[in-house]
Amino acid sequence: xxxxxxxxxxxxxxxxxxxxxxxxxxxxxxxxxxxxxxxxxxxxxxxxxxxxxxxxxxxxxxxxxxxxxxxxxxxxxxxxxxxxxxxxxxxxxxxxxxxxxxxxxxxxxxxxxxxxxxxxxxxxxxxxxxxxxxxxxxxxxxxxxxxxxxxxxxxx
Amino acid sequence: xxxxxxxxxxxxxxxxxxxxxxxxxxxxxxxxxxxxxxxxxxxxxxxxxxxxxxxxxxxxxxxxxxxxxxxxxxxxxxxxxxxxxxxxxxxxxxxxxxxxxxxxxxxxxxxxxxxxxxxxxxxxxxxxxxxxxxxxxxxxxxxxxxxxxxxx
Numbered sequence: 541x542x543x544x545x546x547x548x549x550x551x552x553x554x555x556x557x558x559x560x561x562x563x564x565x566x567x568x569x570x571x572x573x574x575x576x577x578x579x580x581x582x583x584x585x586x587x588x589x590x591x592x593x594x595x596x597x598x599x600x601x602x603x604x605x606x607x608x609x610x611x612x613x614x615x616x617x618x619x620x621x622x623x624x625x626x627x628x629x630x631x632x633x634x635x636x637x638x639x640x641x642x643x644x645x646x647x648x649x650x651x652x653x654x655x656x657x658x659x660x661x662x663x664x665x666x667x668x669x670x671x672x673x674x675x676x677x678x679x680x681x682x683x684x685x686x687x688x689x690x691x692x693x694x695x696x
Numbered sequence: 697x698x699x700x701x702x703x704x705x706x707x708x709x710x711x712x713x714x715x716x717x718x719x720x721x722x723x724x725x726x727x728x729x730x731x732x733x734x735x736x737x738x739x740x741x742x743x744x745x746x747x748x749x750x751x752x753x754x755x756x757x758x759x760x761x762x763x764x765x766x767x768x769x770x771x772x773x774x775x776x777x778x779x780x781x782x783x784x785x786x787x788x789x790x791x792x793x794x795x796x797x798x799x800x801x802x803x804x805x806x807x808x809x810x811x812x813x814x815x816x817x818x819x820x821x822x823x824x825x826x827x828x829x830x831x832x833x834x835x836x837x838x839x840x841x842x843x844x845x846x847x848x
Binding site: 544545546547548549550577578580581582583611612615616618620640642643644 | 729731748750753755756757758763765766767768769770771774775778779780781782783784785786787789795
């Protein structure tokens with residue numbers, strides 16, 4: 541099962557920043573990721589002022605704007621970008637905001653498909669095979685005993 | 697078993713709140729996961745000029761914390777609609793028109809992933825197989841007893 545949650549943070553003013561990081565938890569075998577779906581300018585933002593959101597990822601050492609917003613021109617953008625297994629920082633490098641960042645966090649602890657299920661079936665089949673191997677022997681013994689018994693009965 | 701449904705609500709000054717909850721399901725099913733995806737939020741033609749319409753969402757962001765944050769800011773003459781494409785997995789969400797008179801339409805879809813109580817049936821099949829094996833073994837002991845009697 542993957543742990544998924546809505547992600548929503550606010551950059552409140554010039555130079556404010558927010559960080560997301562992976563949780564150091566061994567249970568998340570398939571990794572953790574942050575997906576950014578929308579970056580939105582608040583109603584209080586100043587007219588004609590550019591608001592620029594820059595992202596910095598530690599793993600890839602990338603620092604680049606991912607949103608340029610301006611009241612009266614671009615109220616929101618839909619990046620649909622993903623950040624996998626890396627610490628990420630969002631910073632309002634220009635403008636006074638507020639800017640809202642929306643997305644979701646996905647922490648996947650689904651274990652890789654293993655061959656155990658097939659092995660279990662084989663075990664059941666093996667048990668069946670064992671029984672079949674034993675039964676002929678048992679049958680042979682039983683038949684021998686039965687013959688012996690019948691022979692004695694006949695003698696009497 | 698997967699189920700999808702269209703989600704559409706209207707927010708206005710008179711009815712500013714819409715609540716989405718984990719749906720109730722019949723007893724034979726269990727919920728594996730469910731998710732609400734908001735695809736589009738937009739202003740009706742009657743919306744007033746010069747007024748900001750702000751939709752806020754309130755939902756859980758972890759097992760312990762909830763957040764209230766605007767997810768749409770609309771204004772006649774500037775932004776008629778937005779396509780947030782945001783997802784709300786596994787929890788309740790409350791949408792509220794915290795600014796403006798609307799009407800604001802919120803559309804998307806609700807996905808539901810259910811499991812039937814098939815798991816119980818699968819285990820019953822295995823136990824039936826084991827039962828047949830046991831029956832076979834039960835047939836053997838009486839004959840073995842016959843054998844031991846014969847020795848005496």
